[in-house]
Amino acid sequence: MAMRKGEATRARIVAETGRQAAIRGFGAVSLGDVAEAVGLSKSGLFKHFESKEAMELAALDQGFDRFLAFNWANADELPPGRPRLEAVFDNWLDWTEVENAAGGCLINQAAVELDDQPGPLRDLLRTRIQRWRARLKAEFLALRDPPISETEAEQAAFQMKSFILGHSEQRRLLDDERARAYARAAFGALLDRTQA
Amino acid sequence: MAMRKGEATRARIVAETGRQAAIRGFGAVSLGDVAEAVGLSKSGLFKHFESKEAMELAALDQGFDRFLAFNWANADELPPGRPRLEAVFDNWLDWTEVENAAGGCLINQAAVELDDQPGPLRDLLRTRIQRWRARLKAEFLALRDPPISETEAEQAAFQMKSFILGHSEQRRLLDDERARAYARAAFGALLDRTQA
């Protein structure tokens, strides 16, 4: 009764969908291409997903899981505040560059593509990004004792995310390796200012 | 002999292509949709462009022209350095919010979508963004006398662009109106630090 093979195939489909969406965008992913890439027929896909949208939903969800696992890796073991924030930031930069070969960060691609397209995909992305932001904000609040204000923490989280986005564009579109140095310098200075 | 009407129609097609690309991405724009939106038949489009790609190229190029005109408006009349930079930054924020109704900034959408898709579209985008960056860098160099280093100017331009990207995501995807305040505060502090 255990559906072992089915689950493995489903996972391959989800991963491939995310891969293609990161490159072309969700709106340009085709069932035919995904099916061919995983070595299935188009109709075979429908044994695992009831529709293309359900497939994309699973891909985005799993993509976000991967993102969190990657970026928060080893952060739990570090003390809250600056050590954690620096680890997360470095992981995040790595994420951009590791994913470089695979077409870039799926979440960032989705964020820009879906921001004006209502639907379950955007809803999922929104709630997950908001949760992630709240986590970062809490970490900034732990930077100082007594803690900084909520607004200051949000300000800092805003800048952190901004540097990540700036790094991604300069690194991926402009192919400029200095991007990482710029981002790290900017973030380090932000931590200095916030913590002092 | 003068092809007056043709040029007007062409301009409408280009504008509409840009509009749709900003929403769905270039890869998801269809000739049928564009044709219907401008009130033409599909085949009518081919009297103005030899291919879909040529149409997209024109749309991106014209979109960038509009971006530059909007962001640099009234900046020439201001003295170089801080006044100009502040005007450009505010214009840029306005641009994001004005374009809000129209599906967001075409250039930003293209930057994320095309960063891993080689071709003439990406080439055009790259060169135009690099030119724009050089312009910003020069403006940062004018911030101080004697001027800051090249690297410092690039660092500052990196942060400026980052704040724009951060503002765009927080404003458009998360629908958070505080984004503008965060971005302005961050940019103001950056200018203070750089200029002092």
Place this chain on the structure above:
DNA sequence: GGTAAAAAAGCACGATCGGTCACTGTATGA
């Protein structure tokens, strides 16, 4: 106002789109 050129429509093409259905092989649980 006639005429030549430009603009646009109409139509058809092969390919591909997302999706359904009836069918077959196969892995799995009893």
Place this chain on the structure above:
DNA sequence: TCATACAGTGACCGATCGTGCTTTTTTACC
């Protein structure tokens, strides 16, 4: 081992994709 639930195929649906080719309608100039 055997029955069965499940994974996967192939043919096919109507719609739409980008793009030619031919014809008709507008437009602009003399």
